Amino acid sequence: MSSDEALKKLYEIAEDIYEQLNRGEIPKMHLAARHKGNIVFNNKLGVWKYGENMITRSAKKLDGGYMILRTLYIMEFIKEMIKTKKSSTLREMYYISEGWGLAKFHSQDESNKLAEDLEVITGYLREDFKLRPEEDGASVIGNITVEEINRKGKPMRINCRDDVGDSGYLIPYYVEKDKLKFKDVDADFVIGIETGGMFDRLVENGFDEKARAILVHIKGQPARSTRRLLKRMNEELGLPVVIFTDGDPWSFRIYASIAYGAIKTAHISEYLATPTAEFVGITASDILNYDLPTDKLNDRDIAALQAELKDPRFNTPFWHGEITLMLQIRKKAEQQALAKYGLDYVTDTYLPEKLTELGVMK
Amino acid sequence: MGIAHEMAKKQREISVAEFFQKNKHILGFDSLTKSLVVSVKEAVDNSLDACEEARILPDIFVKIEQVGKDEYKMIVEDNGPGIVRKNIPLVFGKLLYGSRFHALRQSRGQQGIGISAVVLYGQLSSGKPAKIISKIKEDEVGYEVLLTINTKKNEPKVIKEEPIIWEKEQGTRIEVVMKARYNRGKQSVYEYLQQTAIVNPHAQITFVEPDDKKTVFKRVTDELPPPVKEIKPHPHGIELGEFINMARATKAYRLTSFLTSEFSRVSPRIAEKVCKIAYLYGEMRPQDMSLSEARRVLEAFTKVKLMAPPTDCLSPIGEILIKKGLKNVLGSLRPGFYAQPITREPKVYSGNPFIVEAGIVYGGELPKDQPVRILRFANRVPLLYQQGADVITKAISSVDWRRYGLEQRGGQGIPVGPAIIIVHVASTRVPFTSEAKEAIADVPEIREEIELALKSLGRQLKMYRVKKERKKKLSEKFFIVNQLLPEIARKSAEIVEKPVPKLEPVITKIMNVIWIDEKIEKEGKMIKITVRIANFTEKKEKFELYGDCPIGEIVDTDGEIVEDYVKWHVEIDPVSYQYKKIVLKNAGGYGETNYYVDGINPSKVIGAEPLPGDWGIKMDFVEEIEEVEEDEQ
Structure with a gap:
């Protein structure tokens, strides 16, 4: 199931962070830059995709440090949901983060954005992570x-x-x-x-x-x-x-x-x-x-x-x-x-x- | 006879009362509020001068009582030497009486017209006599004198005089009832006394306001300012009229001996040379000099090389005492930064020695959106009026403060920001703009000295702000290495089920500084300060750390108390913490401690400044670092 694969991918990220720390390096994550300067037309798919520009989020900065820590907590959270066959809305995840200490989200924007970041990093959809929006009504x-x-x-x-x-x-x-x-x-x-x-x-x-x-x-x-x-x-x-x-x-x-x-x-x-x-x-x-x-x-x-x-x-x-x-x-x-x-x-x-x-x- | 002398003759004939009424505004009694401030100022200045002359640490009590609508009683009492009985009526009851009037030395009394003017004002405005009590050490009793001034003859009129038992060993008390208005705030008695306390840290001033609110400006040093010396006038500072008067009055028989004996820096050789240039015989009687001959002499002086006048006659407050005075009086505003005050070298304008001192305090609870407060002083006396006309204000306005981090429209004018600038000009003759002696005239030499002092302060201010900014940025990193990173390590280790990795190498990569900060806790009446030293570098570090508490008395510390600083020798291993402590009493409203380091490259340290000048190192060291920082931008 794609959820298991997504989880495996998240685990690899956690492993990578651990290894970086173990080698005495400042832990960091790479992901595609998400702005209009970095989208290119993909001829094969006929749609616009992210280009080659990558950004690095490192624990040297506050933003990067939070992102890395939250990713680790989300990983655990998703693992738990897959085990218990539950899913949660993005808003629920925001509230659940109350118990994550420092990793707690300060606004729902932050949690929504991180969910998107994780899609970009892993190549899996947030649905694979058992996360869903609370919309929709269309x-x-x-x-x-x-x-x-x-x-x-x-x-x-x-x-x-x-x-x-x-x-x-x-x-x-x-x-x-x-x-x-x-x-x-x-x-x-x-x-x-x-x-x-x-x-x-x-x-x-x-x-x-x-x-x-x-x-x-x-x-x-x-x-x-x-x-x-x-x-x-x-x-x-x-x-x-x-x-x-x-x-x-x-x-x-x-x-x-x-x-x-x-x-x-x-x-x-x-x-x-x-x-x-x-x-x-x-x-x-x-x-x-x-x-x-x-x-x-x-x-x-x-x-x-x-x-x-x-x-x-x-x-x-x-x-x-x-x-x-x-x-x-x-x-x-x-x-x-x-x-x-x-x-x-x-x-x-x-x-x-x-x-x-x-x-x-x- | 010159016209001035003719006029003087006539002037003597008009009554002092009339003279006073006509010249009230010149003398400073031009509004009800100001009259009270000026009266207090005259009395307090007298007390301070008397104490210093007698080498007594001044203890001055000031009280204002409301006795009617727009009628107040001023009481000023000191612990000075007292006045001998027969002189009391003369000192308080005769205008322009006093020993200081022609003395050429740095004294408060050159300003203002004397305490008798206050007595006269009280008498004219309220109809009530002044009450004076004075006692000298040698006498068993003091004397209480009620007096007024005979305005026709300018003579004291004693209404009552009787011996009284006074518990004081010595001192003088004056009570004057006058028409006045009391306020607090700008240009008030309170402000005057507060500022007086700043520049007279050796004085203790107690002030009781009409609503019985009592303020004590405590003495912060037991050191009296060194006694000031009188000097003879310097030929470059003398005016023609004065010169002629001196020539008329001299006891010298020859022009050359007049010049050598009554002026400073005139040797016999120079006197000869001056006479020669002026085409005059050195043997002539100075009393016989004509106006044009006198002018030739003064002109000749401009053509010879003269040593500058001696400057040891000046008594600056000094860098340490300015800082102490500022802290003592302004401590409740909790400024974040006291610049190291600047005392410039003595300089000379038109033959008069002068010295400029300046300081700046910044931050804390000072208002951010208002023009900076300017405290002006001449010979240790606060100047409260005519700010705009003063050379100090002009010098402040002409410095581009934007470079140093204050707001200033167009780079000129009084800057805006949370700061107080203090400037003191001391001189044997302070050049005032007018007889009211409320503002210092714009003399280029003085202005230049003030500007140089201000720029030096500005650089310190900038360095402080740069450091503060850096600390703010680094405090983010501090949070990262102290909280986020250990959490990341713990959580990732938990997920991969491996031991928590060692973080030291990562921490030094992120920080690479020595970090110093403090925690301030209230413990009953004590303030407990815990100093945290964190070494985030890869190496063991050794240095001296100094803590300077702006207020309070040290009760306990694990450091060594040196003067009023605490000193620690620190040896700290890489990626480790150490804690030091100071316990203070009488430190209510404690703001923050100033930390200084020595024996380590200061750019490696966050949270402490390099140890400044007069407690060990030179100012130019500090300035050097600033230049580097300015270059970087």
């Missing part, structure tokens, strides 16, 4: 039937259109095949929607049936399981994935993390990213073409757009054009700005036009 509505292994260990069939209420099928935190299988599908594409308001609009307008679409509410920056599910639907069911967000720099990043991989999780981009995912809008061109109500860009927006111009993931003619245009017009728009033309406009006019352009709808 939901699916559409004519797809899944089989989920429930907490009693029994398979359960759910049709995401007929067997669910208004909020749809809630995506569990773990969506690998041993947990979730696709049984049946009757749809042409998957559409990820940023905001709850727009998701509800599409549901109310019956867009899933009318356009033969699977609607996925991605809830802002999507959780890992949401991204993983999108990828599985794309790869296993052969469904095209499109992303529909607000028209601002932050929404562009949501798309990038789904399609190209997020910088924070570039070590597992091949699990999470859907390289063929397309961006529907709102684009800067949409703002002009559909004459949408807008807000002015603030300083942070502008700084974010300028940073995106330097982000290798956005280095395509399409994104350069859209980002530069947004900087020129100094405006951003919400998805729901389309309501200017009536509640049905988005499902009757905007999406069909845009999706036909992308070749997803005929």
Whole structure:
């Protein structure tokens, strides 16, 4: 089992630290630098991964010292969970660290970051370490039937259109095949929607049936399981994935993390990213073409757009054009700005036009 | 007869009361608050001068009582030699009476117009006479005198005089009721006495405020300042009018003997030479010199080489005593750093010898966001007014304090930061900006000396801050080697099920210093200080460690007490700890001990400074290290 292998890897780290101390060396760990200057496009996988830049965390510095000590405690903790067949949320681990003396986390940010660091160092997923996020609540509505292994260990069939209420099928935190299988599908594409308001609009307008679409509410920056599910639907069911967000720099990043991989999780981009995912809008061109109500860009927006111009993931003619245009017009728009033309406009006019352009709808 | 003499004649005819009323502001009685401060200052200065002249350690009692709305009684009592009965009315009841008026020596009394002005002010503002009690050692009884000043004749008018039994062996007490206002804070009686205590560490001053709050500024040294000598004027420091007056009054028969006998540094050979340059006969009667002849003599003096005036007539406070005075009075603010005070070599301006002393304290509970506090002194007297006009303020403002770690907009003006700067100018003639004698004039020679002293202090301050910064960084590492690393070793050993590895080589790689810090605990009325010495180097080290406690008395220690420092000889093995102790009493509100090391490269040591100058080594040693640190940046 991958958990045992992950544990073995952690044990090797502990052994390495012990040996370094034994040789009279200041103990240290190496890991890939996690910033946008160190991600490179992997041709084989079609996603962005970490490059060659490594950073060293050594016990010479406070940060490094804490990291090493905490890693040792986490190792023990995980060993215990595997033995007792339990798992814990990241938040629970944060609270459990209360009993770790000096190794105690001072904020949940610290524990979340260390969980990611361990993935980067070991090459295993945090799920392999029996750690999970407490999210998520992202939901699916559409004519797809899944089989989920429930907490009693029994398979359960759910049709995401007929067997669910208004909020749809809630995506569990773990969506690998041993947990979730696709049984049946009757749809042409998957559409990820940023905001709850727009998701509800599409549901109310019956867009899933009318356009033969699977609607996925991605809830802002999507959780890992949401991204993983999108990828599985794309790869296993052969469904095209499109992303529909607000028209601002932050929404562009949501798309990038789904399609190209997020910088924070570039070590597992091949699990999470859907390289063929397309961006529907709102684009800067949409703002002009559909004459949408807008807000002015603030300083942070502008700084974010300028940073995106330097982000290798956005280095395509399409994104350069859209980002530069947004900087020129100094405006951003919400998805729901389309309501200017009536509640049905988005499902009757905007999406069909845009999706036909992308070749997803005929 | 010159016009000045004509005027003087007329002046004598106006009553002193009128003179006083007209010149109140010049004399310092220009506001109700200030009148009280000036009165206390006159009385206390008199007491200090009298005690020092009689070689008595001053013990001065000051009390302010409120007797009515805007009416206060000032009481100042000393343990000085006392005043003989017949002189009491003259000392207190006649303006401009006194022995010091024309003396050329460093004394407090050149400032201000004397205690009789206080008596006059009291009498004019409250209508009440002054009460004086004085007793000399030789007499069985003291005398109590009630007196006022006859303002028409400038003569004392004794209202009552009677012998009294006084428990004191000797001393003088004065009580004056006056119109005044009492406050505490800036430019107050309290501030004046506090600052007086700083520069007079040999004096004990007790102060009782109108609300009966009692403050004792304790004596910190039993050493009286050496007696000051009178000197003859130096030809470069004399003004024409003064020169003529001296020539008129001299008993000498010949110009040459006048010059050699009444001036310092004038030899017969130089006197001859000066006469020759001035085209005058050395044989002429000095009394017969005309104005233009006198001017020629003074001009001639500028053309001959003269030795600078003697400077042994000056009595600086001294580096050790300034530090002690500062600690004694400011200890409650717990400053983190007392720079080694600077006493410059004596210098001369226009024929007058002077000496500059300066100190700085930094940190602790001093406010960080306000301009630094400036304490100015002339001949051991605090200057509270006219700060902006003073050469001390100007010198402070012209130093670029940003280099030394204080904030200062544009690199000039009074810097901002948690610091107090103290500057003392002592001279046989302090050049004041005005008759009120509240500020020292901007004389280039004096300014330069002050600036040099300040820069030297600034370098010390910077070094302190650099070290402090370094210690902060290293305290992180201290935590790593003391806590994190042993935990990492223990935990990793537990996981791999092997013995805990030895950490010494790793620890020396991370730290490589001698670390000194302390733990301060209160044990009843005692303060117990535990000094921790940690050797984080690869070698055994040997050195001397000195602990300097800013306040308190040492009750117990495992070191050797040298003067008022504790000294330990330390021999410490690599990667090991040693603990030393000091127990203090009377050390409430204890801040931190200053540690010094000797016999080891100080850059290897964190938490202690190299042993400074006057308790063993020279200042230039300290300065050398600073330069290295400045170069590094």
